[in-house]
Amino acid sequence: MGKIAFHPIVTAVEYVGKLAGMLATTLTYFARLSVDFRMTIFHMSNLGVNSIPITLLVVGFTGMILSVQVTEQAVRFGTTQFIGGGIAFVMVRELAPVLTAVVMAGRVGSSIASELGSMKVTEQIDALRSLAVNPIQYLVAPRMLALMIMIPAVTVIAGLTGIMAAYMVAHQVYGVNWEVFYSYIPRLVEQRDVSAAMLKSGLFAITIALIGCVEGMHTEGGASGVGKATTNAVVVSIVSIFALNYALTVLLF
């Protein structure tokens, strides 16, 4: 009976242990600079570049919807000078990093988990080890590094796109011009907000890569196991991103 009650806790602790173990091993490869450069570039384009359009669409539309809500009120109360600054503020601090990470978790975390998962169930990971190649060095490290570079980069583009999309709506629908829209942005968004956002998105990148890789490399049970690992990777990453975001927002700002 006690065993059943503790089972979820044991599972959770084991899971965190797997994540921590994989992170530690990956970081030692980073520290020794023994990460395959060509594989990293490949994954940067494969996992990162190909996710740019969908991320820009999501963050762009969010900027537009935000602008509709905010600008209408601002015009009503005659505070249009705050529109741009306010939107840029939440865009930089929260929306760009979080939305980019969530989109990436869905698109990239799932693809990492399914790729590594199908390698696991077809014994390709064992084959790597039998050929004296460490799967964490060969499979995990380049993916994680690629995401650590690409997710912050995509976040920057997404944030700018979101702000510009918000301006477009404010300008087209409510006639707010650029000088007014821009006026409070530099005053409300500080350098350290941008740095914090980059740090956040870097940590989200590690989270997505780590969870996708752990789910993939521990896949069991054939094709249906790969499906489960893929779903788990997305669900666990998204929940972790929001939890981590809360913790980081409290710590950083």
Place this chain on the structure above:
Amino acid sequence: MIETKDLVVKFGSKTVLDGVNFRAAAGEIVTLMGGSGCGKSTLLRALMKLINATSGQIFIDGERVDDLSETKMNEVRKKMGMVFQEGALFDSMNVRENVAFPLRRHTRMKEKEIREIVRERLEAVGLKGVEENRPDQLSGGMRRRVAIARALALSPRALLYDEPTAGLDPLLTATVSDLIMRMRDRYGTTSIVVTHDIDAASRISDRIAMIHEGRILTEGKLDELERCGHPHIGAFLNAMRPGGAIGGN
């Protein structure tokens, strides 16, 4: 060349290998037989240290390996090759890249030398002109042979084959069996072969080892096994015979 002493492997509370004492001398071909799920693959995987032994000792080339770190074990693994049941070819790479993979990772050979070795290894397993094919474009028998070529790339001293002939037609079974013998003749490779094919086993191997209930029940030539009079072995061999429950047609 390869030896285990009282090797025990448990998964959770389930004991799969329960004190295996096994030996394969250099250049020897040993066949492992036994019912499904008796731990044949587990033994091969333990020898490669793909799974950790619960207790007991493993020696490769006189060196104790069961307590080696992953990094040190990788040096030992370069002397060994493993052919997985379904081949386990890297499906993101074509045949040439698969066979070249260990050479690219572990040697400083030039591209030209690598190509030459890949060609030679593929020729050794009787394949030509498939270098550009992806694994999913190959038949089961071809995948098995590419897997052997890849395992051979670094000229290992020992090769472990996990059911290399399962699911192959009789002609391909004979081809793969011949191949295992030729590898020994050509490279002096020590081979451990898991198979259910009793004819192939008696033809290619110096010794057959029967696993039952987590131990090596008996080992020897086929006729020695037949004469030993153990009821389980008699039943097993009969079932594997042509016309038997498991055996070929």
